[in-house]
Amino acid sequence: MSKLSSSLGFVVPAISTCKFLAYLTGIPDILIHDQQLISPLTSYFRLQEGLYLFQNGIDPYDGGSFHHSPLLLALFDTMIPTSRLVAYALWCLCDAFAALALVKIWRSRQRVAQSSRDALIASAYLLNPYLLLPSLALSTSTVDNALTLLSLSYACQGNASASLLLLALLVHMSPSSILILAPIILLLLSDPLSHLASPKLFPTGLDRAVPLLFTFIIYMGVLTVASCIAAGNLLWISRSWGSNLMLPDLTPNPGMWWYFFTEMFDHFRPFFLMVFSVHLLIYIAPICIKFQYDPLYAGFLLLGVLGTFKAYPTLADPGLFLSMIALFPEVYPYFRHPIVTALLHIHSALLLPLFNRLWLTQGTGNANFFYASTLVFACSNGAALIDCIWAGLRIAVGEAKEGDHVVQE
């Protein structure tokens, strides 16, 4: 047993140290503007610019390029020095905490103190290239992911206030993460154990959710007031939260929004902005109802929806979903087309940086090249999501006998 825990105790610091050394080689300077790894909403470079303006008495929200939360601004302005070394250490810590939170979720799902898979799960997070590279590019989506996992891990342990506070922080920084509010509340009301193989109705009445929801709203209110105090006015709401809805910056990213709204007729822009935003929300109820017996799995699926469809995704968003697959080994035998999905992911992971460079730097390709690769990427994320939903439902039917086939009605 001591050997197992020591393997986790070795893996996380070792990988974090290697990552810190990688920071020092100058890799961040190459990646810091990479459009796959950072979006306008998560760019460390823009955060630095906002801080510089803030410290020089210019309201960063008065300009059109700063979309970070005022909480980050206040944090870096007062507590954390803006040197790069501190940022490297902070990003390493965030990843380490996120990996440990993932391990904790795994342990509480298996109801064990420690297991032989701990180190594997931690490395599935720390070594996932979709998560490692944005972290090396100092994308604040690393911080968002850490908050997501910490919030989920506290929810698994039944610590409602810590979980909801972290979720409120997360929603503050990345409002589309409101999608996982429902599964986290369900998780707090039930347990994180795997019930995928034995579906049942939700164990308790939903009236107990009201105080939790109320707690969350209070936390959000407090953070909003704190943000208003930090920013000094209300402009930050439209610049930070509003940009998720209005898509003011059409800088390319691996998601589906940017080219759609680059090519959108001005006449239909508000309509489709509304459709795309509402489209994210319509997954909450069906997934939560269908997987009411396993809210952790529902949360995991909604993170997959976010990674595919959110307004300003980076590779870190689908990366979180892919790393979380490590938590559910029971569904592996039931994946529908795992090879196709994996190949699609490899295909798009190679195409995205290549076509981005061909279009914007080499000048030998055009926007359609990169757009096509984001479509492939959306298909691969969608395929992963569909695989996971299929497997999560299929496991309840159990092994089919010889000659039997499991189909949908």
Place this chain on the structure above:
Amino acid sequence: MTRVPTFLLQVIASFLAGSCLAQASSSSGEEFSEELQIRPLRDGRVASTFSFRTFLHGATPRSPESLGSDDNSQHYHVFPLALGQILREYAVTELHLSMNAGKWNYDEWGYPGELGVATGAELWAWMGEGGISTVDERWAGLRNALSGLFCASLASMDEQRTTSPLMAFVPEGDLPNWPGPHLLRHASLPSEHVCTENLTPFLKLLPCKSLSGIASLLNPHRLFDADWHGMSVHVLWHANKGVEVGLSFQLVSDPLRQSSSKRRDWSFQSLFDRSIDNRCPVASSSTINVKLPTEEAYSLEPSPSSSDDGIGRYNLNVEGHLPSDIAMRWPSEFQYPLGSASVPLVPLALQRTLTGASQANGHLALRIQNRLNEELRVVYLETMPWLVQFYAHTLSATVDGRKHAGLISNVSYIPPLHHSRPTTFQAILTLPPKSTVALSMDVSKAFLRYTDHQPDAQRGWDLPSAIFVPLRNGSDRLDGHSLGQRIYTPTMLIDLATPDFSMPYNVIIFTCTVMAFIFGSVFNLLTRKFVVVHLDDQHKE
């Protein structure tokens, strides 16, 4: 029936014309003067500056408070009515408009006769605040009116290009002491090209059009063939004199280009293909000044009526011989001045470039060389459309390659807003004597909606000139006395990433298909029940 009225009209017209002339020449309150300055340049070219000034003595700009009520009726004799109406309609106190084509070469040509030589159009105005409409509403009206008056695309100098750079621009005349403060609005449009359709309305503002006087030299075929040409309009108010309207046209022609003898001889005939055949009768003064070369032998025909300070003057209003054509001849062939022997004509040498191969990010680099033997403080103004986003935290300055603190002071930075506001970056730079200061800053380039792109999207976007204004005597105060002569950098071209313009429908269809595919699959899985079916061998076949 018709003969009598026609005759009557002729009588009235001649009477009116006579009284006009009489009034113009007397002190009726309006005064028109014209001047042509010709300057041989050291690279063999010839700079000509036409200036036409009209004074409206005793007049004051309209106060914005009076905008709601009827204005005084406007009766002018030589003052341009079309311009006067615009000035009063929008209560403009001071107005400057310049439209130029080409790059002014400060190193060889020195300071221009009129300072506004930025490539493209530049418009700035001082307007008092108050009354029923805001300054920005009147600024929009002014742009549109001038756009119509001069047949130029000035209307597109909208709020996406309008700034208020108070450090670099100060009122050149006086500002009336009204209750509301005066506000500055400035905009530049580097892609605007001045051409003959702008000159025709310009000539219409002159009392003698291009029929007589100095203005008869304004031959569009030659003006727009010149290496550099530009026109400008200035409206000022002097508290003790009145409203002054200055119209000017500048050009830099190259006699060597047309000469077969490698001589830089010029004459009105060779420069303008015209001569002055008549005087402008309403002009109170009409002079031609020729800058006389000091180093080389030359001949000037006819000889000037007076000459002082190295300037030969011709007065066209003196009765007698009208010098219809002036010609300057050099006995020897022109030798292009090479090397560093030449004395610098302006204190600064400027170079501004946008580097970086990517269409997403770039680097703004400036090299400012102080040629004087003394420290120089300059106001640096950069206005950028929102297409270019500065990263002010990356701003760094070096002197002759070494990092140097304290070069940049009094920074005022207004960050841009997408689709609504440009960047305004103003600072005071302290340039050590005989040194080169290099400034650099990271920038990012915007990704535009496909409808935001210009019709020729692949050409790129013109970015306005940066402006440098030396401060006199190391003064800290920013007013008309401490600011020296403005220097403009050349404009830049930025290459923005373009989407595929042919496929908005395809993109909408593709993206919606992928979304519908994922959405449909997810809902298919979530809503349909899983069942186990037994297939025997017969069914399989």
